[in-house]
Amino acid sequence: xxxxxxxxxxxxxxxxxxxxPRRGGVKFLLLHHGTCAGGAFHxxxxxxxxxxxxxxxxxxxxxxxSIGIVVDGDFETEAPSEVQMAALRTLLLxxxxxxxxxxxxxxxxxxxxxKTTCPGKRFPMKALAEWSHNxxxxxxxxxxxxxxxxxxxxx
Ligand SMILES: [Zn+2]
Numbered sequence: 001x002x003x004x005x006x007x008x009x010x011x012x013x014x015x016x017x018x019x020x021p022r023r024g025g026v027k028f029l030l031l032h033h034g035t036c037a038g039g040a041f042h043x044x045x046x047x048x049x050x051x052x053x054x055x056x057x058x059x060x061x062x063x064x065x066s067i068g069i070v071v072d073g074d075f076e077t078e079a080p081s082e083v084q085m086a087a088l089r090t091l092l093l094x095x096x097x098x099x100x101x102x103x104x105x106x107x108x109x110x111x112x113x114x115k116t117t118c119p120g121k122r123f124p125m126k127a128l129a130e131w132s133h134n135x136x137x138x139x140x141x142x143x144x145x146x147x148x149x150x151x152x153x154x155x
Contacts, residue, residue, distance in 0.1 A: 024064070024065050025065065025099070025101065026057075026065060026066065026067050026095075026099040026101075026102045027065040027066065027101070027102060027103065028063070028065065028066040028067070028102060028103055028104075028105045028110075029066070029067050029069065029092060029095055029096075029099070029102050029103070029104050029105065030062075030063055030066045030067070030068050030069065030105050030106070030107055030110065031069055031070075031071065031088075031104070031105070031106050031107065031119045031123070031125070031128075032062075032068060032069065032070040032071070032107050032118050032119050033070065033071055033072075033073055033074060033075040033076075033080075033118055033119035033120045033123060034070060034071065034072040034073050034074060035074045035076070035118075035120075036062075036070060036107060036116070036118045036119070039061065039062035039068060039070065040054070040055055040059075040060075040061045040062055040068070041054055041055065041061055041062065041068040041069065041070040042054060042055045042056075042057060042059075042061050042067045042068050042069065043067070043068070043069045043070070043091060044069075044070050044071075044072065045069065045070070045071045045072060045084050045087050045088055045091070046072050047072050047073065047081070047084070048083065049081070049083035049084050049086065049087040050087070051087055051090075051091055055068075057098075062107075063110055066105075067095060067099070067102070069088070069091065069092075071084055071088060071119065071123070072084075074120065075119055075120025075121070075122045075123040076117060076120040076121055076122065077120075077122065078122055079122040079123070079124065080122075080123060080124075085124070085128075088128075089128075089131065089135075089136070092104065092132065092136060093136055093139050093140060093143070096132075096136060096140055097140055097143060097144075104128070104129060104132045106118070106119055106123075106125050107119060
């Protein structure tokens with residue numbers, strides 16, 4: 001399955017802060033950039049596009065009912081690389097398959113959050129949101145269809 005091929009769990013940068021279990025289902029897939037302060041994140045996308053799992057999905061990150069994804073870089077001043085965006089889209093597709101009810105959001109959209117521009121002015125949030133409404137759903141349906149057909153052919 002996708003889930004095991006993509007994500008590498010790293011021992012070296014495991015969080016040292018105490019984590020608590022996440023309560024309730026996953027409602028949001030929240031995006032951050034590398035300069036976001038004070039957060040524990042579920043996934044980190046490194047400069048080279050490698051995806052690292054930093055928290056278990058059952059644990060609570062910076063926000064409740066959310067899976068937090070941080071993309072390394074300061075996107076106030078620069079845009080993320082295409083290799084990072086490609087890795088992010090693959091990860092979002094994978095998460096959308098696991099949490100069909102979840103919605104994509106930027107940290108700055110969280111109601112009641114400390115005022116922030118996270119994930120930064122140069123992060124292409126609008127383009128990514130449009131993709132999540134069109135391309136992501138198409139790709140998800142394609143994966144579901146392939147899974148269905150591969151099961152069917154094994155009977
Ligand atoms: Zn943030």
